[in-house]
Amino acid sequence: NLLESLKRLIIGSKLYHPRWLAIISEAYSSIIVPNVVIIVIFQLLLEAQWDAAALLFSVYISYTIGLVLLMLLMEFGIHQVLHNQGEKIPKLSPLIILKMLIVIPLTQWVYGLTILSSLWVxxxxxxxxxxxxxxxxxxxxxxxxxxxxxxxxxxxxxxx
Known part of the structure; x- marks a missing residue:
């Protein structure tokens, strides 16, 4: 079970990481802030404040694209290591990049739920x-x- 495996990893950090509270703080700031932004966007749409909703949505999209760019930077670093080791380098298509863009919010939710559940395990x-x-x-x-x-x-x- 993926969630159980992730909980075991987080429990290890909880027990032995010297800055466990920093991990919790980072996790929730990187999860709560984007989700609050999404909630505010919906609230603005309900109130017919189209300009404010569009502005906030563009900020959220910029944040998500920034995360994708960081992932791509890491991916290219991994490609360099694979190349140096003579390994086959996986193809990076626009479809894969689109999937990264879609999966980021889901990943943040799973990470948040795992951290939250590990607090009471x-x-x-x-x-x-x-x-x-x-x-x-x-x-x-x-x-x-x-x-x-x-x-x-x-x-x-x-x-x-």
Whole structure:
């Protein structure tokens, strides 16, 4: 389950990252601000304030395009590494760039929900072990079910 895997990653950061509150602050500022902008745009449209709605929408689109440009910059950096290693470089089409543009808001929602859910997670199950987490120094094994290869997905490329 993707959400469970993401929660485990976030819990690791929550327990051991020295600036956990900075991660929370960054996450919510990068999620709440764009979503508040979307809500305000709809409110402006309902109030027939077309110019203000158009201006705010253009700001939101500029922000999203900026994120796509950052993703493309990272993508080209990865292409350089792949080229240096003699690997095949994946094609980057306009359709893929459009998909990036569409997926950014969805990704922000998933990230926000994962961070939010990790704040209240008290148990984590991984490879047949269930832990109760009450803080960095208070992690207890509460259930052990021997790890079975058959419990895992069939796809050999799937990470354990």
């Amino acid at each position: 008290s148990t984590i199950t991984w490879r047949g072990l269930t832990y109760r987490i009450k803080g960095r120094e208070n992690i207890r094994l509460i259930e052990y079910r021997p790890y079975q290869w058959l419990d895992q997905p069939i796809d050999p490329k799937t990470s354990l």
